[in-house]
Amino acid sequence: MTTSNKSERVPSDKVNSRVERSRHTVLTTAFELLSEGGVASFTVDEVARRSGVAKTTIYRHWPTREALVMDACSRMIAEQETPDTGSLEGDVTAILVEIAHLLPTANWSFVLPSIVDTAERNPEFAEIHSRIQRGHAAPLREVLQRAVGRGELSVDADVSTIVAALLGPLFYRRWFSREPIDDQFVKAIIKRVLASL
Amino acid sequence: MTTSNKSERVPSDKVNSRVERSRHTVLTTAFELLSEGGVASFTVDEVARRSGVAKTTIYRHWPTREALVMDACSRMIAEQETPDTGSLEGDVTAILVEIAHLLPTANWSFVLPSIVDTAERNPEFAEIHSRIQRGHAAPLREVLQRAVGRGELSVDADVSTIVAALLGPLFYRRWFSREPIDDQFVKAIIKRVLASL
């Protein structure tokens, strides 16, 4: 044994892999279930049924239903990669077109309203939601900051406002007006917002 | 009796008033409960407890829990009044400032995410949500149409896109980024959108 003495208390990889296999299976199933029915209809029993992992085992890893739900929600915190086309308009277009494509299809777009709703009354979910949101806005904030650095954007520019002006209309169409989001719409929004800088 | 003969089958006002009193009490309580916990945690038992109306009576008026929830949700379908300041910018400003004031306080702003979430998987709620949404957008659409009539706005202008560009950022701040919505923000959005027409 090269990395541990005989009083090793940290589990070796092999031992861990069994635990991790369970954890991973459960989390994957949990997220899948979340995508389908949202936070409200999420049940531990159903996760157990689908995943094949015994309910007792699930409760050995997560102390409560809430903990599992939050863990599954955290899977949505995935920062996108930031493009670098050289121009602000190019970057913004790349980002928004990507999001516009994800909005009608990606799993997280079905779960998000549920998280927003839960976050409205639950501080812990509000924190998770906040992290997800920052993940969505991060690439946009970055390309805007870069534009400021290049002098393409005024130093006084209110980045938060611009982000809201760009993302807001897309989100609005996805969850509120429920209209389709085609490239023409995306470009119209970008044109309007960037023209006024 | 002036308005009915002796074979009157439509209940008189007095008879109705008893029924209507129950209906109204229940609906008010139901809406209040909705505001607090959303659709998910809404229970008929709790409505009965709070309103003082017996659960049996509730089920005499609504066949199922769903029906009561939807009826309570329909209370949110209230079209705002449309301002008429003479100029497009004046009208739009009046509308958005009003909404910006309502967003952090009005009851419906706490329920809406719940409805959006439910609508994601339930066609009946999607219909209710659609009506609520049209109610929110209606004044905006009207003042934009009027501006077209005055020649203040091009006939080619895509009203739906402009509505999304105006309402989207406000909604985004209320439910997604959870940032405050001050008048400065509202005016910045209006300026950006209207400047590009």
Next chain:
DNA sequence: ATTAAACGCTACGATACCGTATCGTATCAT
């Protein structure tokens, strides 16, 4: 082979909720 950790299975207790049944009471028009 032995042993400890992790897992599966079944069965619970507890609670909450839906929707109904039953029966007695209050209201109100006539």
Next chain:
DNA sequence: ATGATACGATACGGTATCGTAGCGTTTAAT
């Protein structure tokens, strides 16, 4: 006064869910 209609109170049956207990079985390290 009488009868019809609506209401209240209580008690259910049925189901779903959370979280736990008990106990045997598998896995994998030594």
